[in-house]
Amino acid sequence: MSKTGCSPFQALFGSPFAIIRTAIALILTATAIHLTLWLIQHPVMASLTTLTKRVRSPLLNYARQHPNAWLSQGIQSLVNFSSTQFNSLQFLGSLTVEIVIVLWALTALFWLAQWQADTDAWIDAVNETSTLPIITVVAPDNTVSLGRKLDNPLVNPSGFRIIGDQDLYQRLLGKELTDTSNPETPRVWRLLIDRDGYFYIFPALPDKRDRTLSPPVVMMYESDGGDQLMILSPPTSRN
Known part of the structure; x- marks a missing residue:
């Protein structure tokens, strides 16, 4: 990574x-x-x-x-x-x-x-030692199948079809936003790589060297129409 x-x-x-x-x-x-x-x-x-x-x-x-x-x-x-x-x-x-x-x-x-x-x-x-930039993605709600609405973060995205492991998708629902309110289990989304019109993001692992853990990686298409915003930042914003 x-x-x-x-x-x-x-x-x-x-x-x-x-x-x-x-x-x-x-x-x-x-x-x-x-x-x-x-x-x-x-x-x-x-x-x-x-x-x-x-x-x-x-x-x-x-x-x-x-x-x-x-x-x-x-x-x-x-x-x-x-x-x-x-x-x-x-x-x-x-x-x-x-x-x-x-x-x-x-x-x-x-x-x-x-x-x-x-x-x-x-x-x-690992979130505590990661040098990868923290990422925030803002896009129209009809272009991405995973995310929270700005005006209503409680609403789950709908109207999409799924192929593969449904549990992998459902585990990420409700966890799309960076949350550092609990220092024991912080959730910080970071940019893994940006290449060929796609960027790959993942939620960093907590500060526990458990080699059995493996963070999920989400691949998203980078729009060239100006309707998508990607914000990169070294630290997380203060709550």
Whole structure:
């Protein structure tokens, strides 16, 4: 929900906790790279070496028993071939090491960025710490299906059809107005994003870090006919 997003520097060194998290990620990544390369070099290569020896023995026996066969010359050339002296195979070995390092590094960066983005989203979702602007939308009553009338806030909007979860809509009825009269459960509508002629608004969560909570997001069409008013403000108005 963050309007600024998560910068690479912020994800790695944006706070003391992020620095500690980055240091731990570096240690775990280095350990994972070491173990992965060890698995490739020892168990995997040992298994391939054992398999090669098992295949090599019957091939050599065939070549000795049939020295004049045209296939025997090819078998002897294959058995005597030293792969460690072949530059292409050495290149593939180096490439494998680089691929392992890059994959683990990208994995670590992905998780660090995801954790920081999740933290930023919760900061903007909670009313007490949110940096998103508070929004007020004024529009004709026949153009929006959710809202309160200026002259009679008690009247629910009517004359609309609905598809989907009716409870989601009914939970918002009567809660369209920002209300900070109760400090324990304030209701403040904030602007999440404004893009491509639509703006997305949501009621900020109370100052409780309950990760099971998820605020509803309302998408509204931004009219270009001058019949709609949108007011943005950093703080809420005083009651």
